[in-house]
Amino acid sequence: MSRFRPGRALGITVGALAILVIGVYGPATLLGPLPMVKATVVSAPAAAAPATPPVLPAAGTSAVVSLVPPAAGATTTAMTVASTPIAAAGSTTPLPMAAAAKVVAALVVLSAKPLDAGAAGPGVPITPADYQGYLDYVANGARTVIVFPGETWTQQELLQAMILGSSNNHADTLARWAFGSVDAYVSAANAWLAKEGLAGIHVADATGLADASAGTGTDLARLAGLAATNPVISQILASPASALVGQRGVDNTTAYLPEEGITGLSRSYTDAGGVCFLFTATVGTAPAAFTFAGALIGEPDYDTLTSDLKALMASAKAGVTDLPILAEGAAYVRFDAPWDATSTGVVKTGKTRFGWQATPVGAATLDLDAFATGRSGTTIGRVTVDASGEAVTSPLVLDATISAPGPGWRLLNPVPMISALLEQ
Template sequence: MSSFRPGRFVGILVGTVVILAVGVYGPATLLGPLPAVTATKSIPGDSVTAPTPPTLSANGASAIAVLAATTSSASGTTSTGATGADSTGTAVPPPIAVAGTTEALPMASIAKVVTALVVLDAKPIVAGESGPRVTLTAADFQSYLDYDKAGARSVAVFADEQWTELELLQALLLGSSNNHADSVARWAFGSVDAYVVAANAWLAENGLTGTAVVDATGLHDASAGTATDLAHLAGLAATDPVVSAMLASPASALANRRGVENTTSYLPEEGITGISRSYTDAAGVCFLFTAQVSDGASSFTFSGAYIGEPTYDALTADLTALMASARAGVGPLPVLAAGDAYATFESAWGDEASAVVGVSRTRYAWQAATPAAATVTLKDFATARTGANVGQVRLTVAGEQVSAALKLSEGITDPGPGWRLLHPIVMITALLEQ
């Protein structure tokens, strides 16, 4: 008959514990995952150049937007930045700066730029060609007579004569011809009313939701837009190959050697390329343009809109002040400097390191305002070698998003079996979390 032996029981219990310790605790600590490092995000000081705001007009409304920046180097010319919206109706990016009212104001002949772009969207012209020939009608001749009698800008036409689409657009944009605005709208869409429907749909598709037209000429006060929208409209016009070529080489004679005065040019000596310049009693002086600042190796181009200027003298003074502020504010910006730390890491066993910018990102741009805080995304890790990619930093500068990879400044290595065995709670917690 057997009897209970306490010593034997204790021995079995101790043996079981030892077996479990060797079979479970050992592998859990020696082979299990290490706890992830603790990350603390930080913002390096003096990483962004102090802003130099543009000098905009105190009259009406004005805005400027990034168009492009180019930098020449040994490897060639690089360009960054653009304006406008994509075909899905994405909202336009924020402007560099805005002044005056944010309400839509009458835009005078800037509406003709909308007309040109909408017609080109519906009836595209192959680069280097003139497009189809259009036979003008009695209605086109009557439009010319009506506008000429009213003292509105017009370019002479006659019934049954032929103009190419390009010549119609040149008269429209360069000559600011009101009768050509109506003629090209009727030709492309069947009627001015049908054009208006198409134009407002085009504006919405391009993110210009604060702008609307009720005619093709802009003579109607209800054809109005916000300065922000119109600055981006200038960018859309300047990057259209047909319009940009037209502005770069303005025609002096059109169909049948018809003379045309270029109304767009204004202050070219300041680096300004005019796209539309006009005046009505309701709108005041309105000007759509692009401008460029260059240091010889790099250049920065922006688009702009001034609406509601009281006089041409006021426009001249305001544009001169703007370009002076541009020459002072545009330059190379150390946006993301190599070595700048955007996070620090500490491991449970005491190793420390930083997430630093690996390669500098600079931009030739206009830092018009203090940028929003950088967005930092970090990877989860327990160990990594020096220089490992541990995240990314993004920053919006002058309307452009710039990013750089973050690298580990010092390696964080495995602490070894001794530390693992002496920290069972930390190791088992890491195992359970996985």
């Protein structure tokens, strides 16, 4: 009959534990995966320069929007209109927009009847209705360019008279020629505005004399950008006609403060709309040049328009610069390993942005990789900030090596080691 021997039982238990440690725990901790480092976001570096917002009038409705040059290597040289404005001010409700409606007419007609830049286009006969329209506008003191029945104007000449001379009779002639009637044009124009995402603009006529032809500063600034980047319209503005049909002249009504770097697209006045101005402006010279489009609607008089435009351009010259957005070596995240190794995630490649720093750089968004060890200089994620609507991104790298711990730490810290094994 065997007896229970406590010493023997203890020895078996200790031996079993030793085998377990040597056979299972040892390999699990010595050869198993390490726990991931802990990431802690640190305060972003202070901006290199304060934001300089555009100075826009509080009255009426106004906005400015950037014109974005093509990316390096792009097959086109055309600029595109930014989807969001640099800034907007005044009413968010559409206001009467006067002859800015003719910019809509030019783009809608060119959409229906495409024309190559510099080409004359088809001939358009002047009808008795066109001539009567001219007489009616003259009688009402509205802007016109004279026509006579039986004349033939090219599409380009009609556009020149409407854009440069702000001719109301030519706006109606183009609408009737392209769409059959002014009413049909109005329907087509509002559909085009909706398709282009310009829901803040509505037209009731081709001329803008109707108070119901109205728009918001934000969408009218984008409209100005679309017109400025249209090759036919930009060519007409760059090379004003010295004479049209019958050698009759046309005054350029769009030009205003060119010495400030401003190119006018439409400048007009109505009792309901006040002074309304669509334009583009450029600060600096190529390759360090920044171009934006703008709209100032509902200005009380031309003296106020002049003052407001000069204030806007002064703010543009102060705000447009080449600013560091993500500084090389700037720290955005700290990494702590459980074995007391530390490192910092810093910007690998500094990023600058040439443009109008109208608002402070936005909060950083981090996209980090999970890791346990890494050499100095290893990419461990990316940092992205918003700079006035543009996402600016750079890789983050370790500024110091996080080495693996020794076997002693692995053996003496079972909880994090086993947790790492289970997570894997």
